[in-house]
Amino acid sequence: MSTTPEFAQALGAFFDPTAIGIVVGGAALATVLRTPWRDLKRGIAALAVLPRRRFDAQPMLDQIAALGRIARRHGTIALDRSVITDPDVAAAIASIVDAAPVSETADALIQRRRARIERHTAAADMWSGLAEVAPAMGMVGTLIGLVRMFTAMDDPATIGGAMAVALLATLYGALLANLVALPIATRLRRRAREEATERARLEAPLVALAERERPKIQSIRGANAA
Numbered sequence: 001m002s003t004t005p006e007f008a009q010a011l012g013a014f015f016d017p018t019a020i021g022i023v024v025g026g027a028a029l030a031t032v033l034r035t036p037w038r039d040l041k042r043g044i045a046a047l048a049v050l051p052r053r054r055f056d057a058q059p060m061l062d063q064i065a066a067l068g069r070i071a072r073r074h075g076t077i078a079l080d081r082s083v084i085t086d087p088d089v090a091a092a093i094a095s096i097v098d099a100a101p102v103s104e105t106a107d108a109l110i111q112r113r114r115a116r117i118e119r120h121t122a123a124a125d126m127w128s129g130l131a132e133v134a135p136a137m138g139m140v141g142t143l144i145g146l147v148r149m150f151t152a153m154d155d156p157a158t159i160g161g162a163m164a165v166a167l168l169a170t171l172y173g174a175l176l177a178n179l180v181a182l183p184i185a186t187r188l189r190r191r192a193r194e195e196a197t198e199r200a201r202l203e204a205p206l207v208a209l210a211e212r213e214r215p216k217i218q219s220i221r222g223a224n225a226a
Contacts, residue, residue: 019141019168026137027176031130042119043126046188055191057198060086064205067093068212076213088112088199092206099217105210109203113196120192127185131177138173142166 032040063084070078080097084090088109095105145166152158 013164014168014171016164016168019145019165019172022141022144022165023134023137023169023172023176026140027130027134027173030133030137031126034129034133035126039122039126042123046120046123047184049191050184050187055195055198057201060089060202061205064089064202064209068205068209071209071213076217089202089206092202092210096206096210096213097217099214100210102207102210102214106203106207109206113199113203116199117192117196120188120195124185124188124192127181127188131181131185134177134181135170135173138170138176141169141173145169 035043063086067079067082067084070082076097079093082093084093091112092105092109095108143166145162145164149159149162149166152162
């Protein structure tokens with residue numbers, strides 16, 4: 001029973017509000033100053049992606065196949081009434097219904113995928129930046145603690161607190177960088193690569209659908225114009 005208070009006391013020795021404020025506050029401020037506001041919001045919002053399952057394009061591939069059957073039976077215009085939740089697929093289907101050139105539909109899909117990669121990369125870069133500055137803020141805290149210690153050499157009661165700030169700031173900087181920010185950045189980059197690879201699978205069936213349906217829409221519009 002006596003081990004619990006002893007463990008709490010030992011753990012409490014590693015807690016110093018001053019060191020935490022210097023490292024966490026300094027690293028957060030440096031990240032805000034070096035990151036555009038839009039990318040900062042994306043980096044924070046990206047945390048919601050981490051607990052989710054790996055992105056799988058198969059449900060969207062199944063929906064594209066179903067949309068192809070609908071277009072074959074009821075005409076391409078029927079696709080305009082379909083409920084499509086994925087924005088890339090929805091944009092491609094809208095382009096197909098509008099009888100846009102096939103090359104335009106394909107280029108739009110590629111551009112949307114690249115833009116998504118850029119957004120995901122910006123979010124991961126925010127956390128990589130935090131991992132870079134955290135050890136530096138730990139060193140800043142160490143220097144502050146050492147300065148406090150050397151200026152209070154005649155007060156033994158102050159030396160211990162200053163030394164704690166000096167040592168714990170380095171510890172907090174290392175922990176923040178290697179156990180928080182860097183793992184988050186690594187996982188976000190891995191998720192971005194996985195999603196980009198999966199979304200690349202959508203391009204071929206959507207382009208094939210556009211190639212098949214565009215002549216039909218053009219012929220219908222030509223007949224209506226005549």
